[in-house]
Amino acid sequence: MGRKKLLVVEDDVGLQKQLRWSLSDYEVIVAGDRETAVAQIHRHRPGVVTLDLGLPPDHDGASEGHATLQQILAVAPETKVIVLSGNQDRANALKAVAMGAYDFQQKPVDMQVLPLVIERAFTLFEMQEENRRMLQIQSDSPLAGIVTRDPGMLQLCRSVEKVAPTTATVMLLGDSGCGKELIARALHRMSGRQDARFIAINCASIPEQLLESELFGHEKGAFTGAAQQTLGKIELANGGTFFLDEIGDMALPLQAKLLRFLQERVIERVGGRTEIPVDVRIVCATHQDLQALVQDGRFRRDLFYRLSEIVLTIPPLRERTGDRALLAHHFKNRFCVTESRSTLSFSEEALRVIEQYDWPGNVREMENCIKRAVIMCDGPQITPADLGLPQMESGEEPVNLRQVRDAAEYKVMVTALARADGNIVKAAELLGVSRPTLYDLMNHHGIRRLG
Numbered sequence: 001m002g003r004k005k006l007l008v009v010e011d012d013v014g015l016q017k018q019l020r021w022s023l024s025d026y027e028v029i030v031a032g033d034r035e036t037a038v039a040q041i042h043r044h045r046p047g048v049v050t051l052d053l054g055l056p057p058d059h060d061g062a063s064e065g066h067a068t069l070q071q072i073l074a075v076a077p078e079t080k081v082i083v084l085s086g087n088q089d090r091a092n093a094l095k096a097v098a099m100g101a102y103d104f105q106q107k108p109v110d111m112q113v114l115p116l117v118i119e120r121a122f123t124l125f126e127m128q129e130e131n132r133r134m135l136q137i138q139s140d141s142p143l144a145g146i147v148t149r150d151p152g153m154l155q156l157c158r159s160v161e162k163v164a165p166t167t168a169t170v171m172l173l174g175d176s177g178c179g180k181e182l183i184a185r186a187l188h189r190m191s192g193r194q195d196a197r198f199i200a201i202n203c204a205s206i207p208e209q210l211l212e213s214e215l216f217g218h219e220k221g222a223f224t225g226a227a228q229q230t231l232g233k234i235e236l237a238n239g240g241t242f243f244l245d246e247i248g249d250m251a252l253p254l255q256a257k258l259l260r261f262l263q264e265r266v267i268e269r270v271g272g273r274t275e276i277p278v279d280v281r282i283v284c285a286t287h288q289d290l291q292a293l294v295q296d297g298r299f300r301r302d303l304f305y306r307l308s309e310i311v312l313t314i315p316p317l318r319e320r321t322g323d324r325a326l327l328a329h330h331f332k333n334r335f336c337v338t339e340s341r342s343t344l345s346f347s348e349e350a351l352r353v354i355e356q357y358d359w360p361g362n363v364r365e366m367e368n369c370i371k372r373a374v375i376m377c378d379g380p381q382i383t384p385a386d387l388g389l390p391q392m393e394s395g396e397e398p399v400n401l402r403q404v405r406d407a408a409e410y411k412v413m414v415t416a417l418a419r420a421d422g423n424i425v426k427a428a429e430l431l432g433v434s435r436p437t438l439y440d441l442m443n444h445h446g447i448r449r450l451g
């Protein structure tokens with residue numbers, strides 16, 4: 001393993017040399033001003049930084065040092081910054097700590113003490129990195145590709161694990177964009193059918209006359225334009241999984257044909273006379289109220305029962321605790337890579353807007369919104385303007401003090417845990433409480449520690 005990377009931000013060349021020499025256990029990178037410091041952060045991602053507050057052009061003040069600190073933390077919030085300040089400069093050093101610096105040391109630097117402080121900062125940095133990695137692996141993805149920490153969604157993922165290996169037909173209910181296809185794919189991947197195909201069809205987007213031949217295929221000459229034999233999607237999915245999205249939009253005559261297939265497990269191509277046995281697992285989905293459609297006579301009751309052997313309901317994003325910030329971080333990290341942008345962070349205000357917005361278009365809307373923000377964002381931080389979301393009006397407030405306190409405590413904890421990406425040490429830091437206190441509060445509110 002390479003040496004740990006330490007960035008020394010210091011404009012005094014003599015002191016730069018001295019620090020480099022005394023801290024030779026580390027790979028020391030140096031920067032003499034703000035611009036170079038931020039560039040080095042992007043390039044090397046050091047775990048720990050020592051930062052002289054009196055940087056040019058403000059040698060005697062701390063404005064440039066504070067601005068550098070702010071930018072470093074915006075680019076790499078996990079970095080531990082140790083501020084070095086003049087003897088008279090305690091107030092500015094304390095301000096830096098309030099801004100998020102890890103610690104401060106007064107100049108002239110005591111070379112007995114500084115290496116110890118640096119080593120301790122590295123230990124904390126590494127612990128938090130490890131913690132983050134573990135949580136990422138264990139809880140962000142209860143099923144591959146599904147990012148959540150919401151108790152309802154985690155329960156749903158456990159149901160998916162149980163149902164996947166069975167032969168049951170599954171009905172997925174949930175608003176548009178909440179992840180129905182993602183869950184359908186997880187059911188396929190975790191079944192014994194994962195080596196065969198997963199084929200999806202959206203009943204709402206295909207005209208009624210074409211849907212029948214899309215599903216069952218047709219023989220050559222079956223209708224005008226049927227120049228050759230074409231296999232239907234159900235047949236193509238043989239051995240695998242067939243996902244019927246927006247099943248509520250299927251016309252009644254086709255519902256009868258689908259029912260026949262579900263009962264007899266054979267298909268007949270349009271214009272054909274042969275019954276072809278097909279072995280597929282059917283998963284279907286809708287955002288509509290199928291029971292109501294049944295009541296209205298627009299959906300066959302017998303088909304409804306056939307399709308809903310197992311019904312899984314996916315909660316809308318607004319009802320998932322902590323998932324808004326969690327998914328926002330997830331998509332931001334992903335789009336920074338795919339759009340070749342250096343690491344971005346969210347401003348406090350942007351996270352607040354994300355957490356308050358209702359997300360009527362659910363995860364799909366969030367995905368698009370964050371992609372846009374990553375593309376539009378000018379600086380190292382995503383701001384509310386980059387998100388382009390409407391600001392929410394707050395509703396009527398409850399007035400019972402204990403109720404309000406409890407609700408606020410719960411909310412702020414879940415928010416901190418989500419913002420800290422589940423990292424307990426960091427969440428406790430954000431909340432300004434010790435780790436044991438955070439555990440107590442989590443117990444009190446029944447928030448499970450994941451992983």
Ligand SMILES: Nc1ncnc2c1ncn2[C@@H]1O[C@H](COP(=O)(O)OP(=O)(O)OP(=O)(O)O)[C@@H](O)[C@H]1O
Binds near residue numbers: 147182367
């Ligand atoms: N929990 C999640 N974690 C990560 N990505 C998710 C999650 N839920 C949904 N997505 C992503 O959001 C997008 C929309 O999801 P998906 O297409 O599965 O929704 P849907 O409910 O099928 O939408 P529609 O009703 O419009 O067909 C996809 O890109 C999907 O990968």
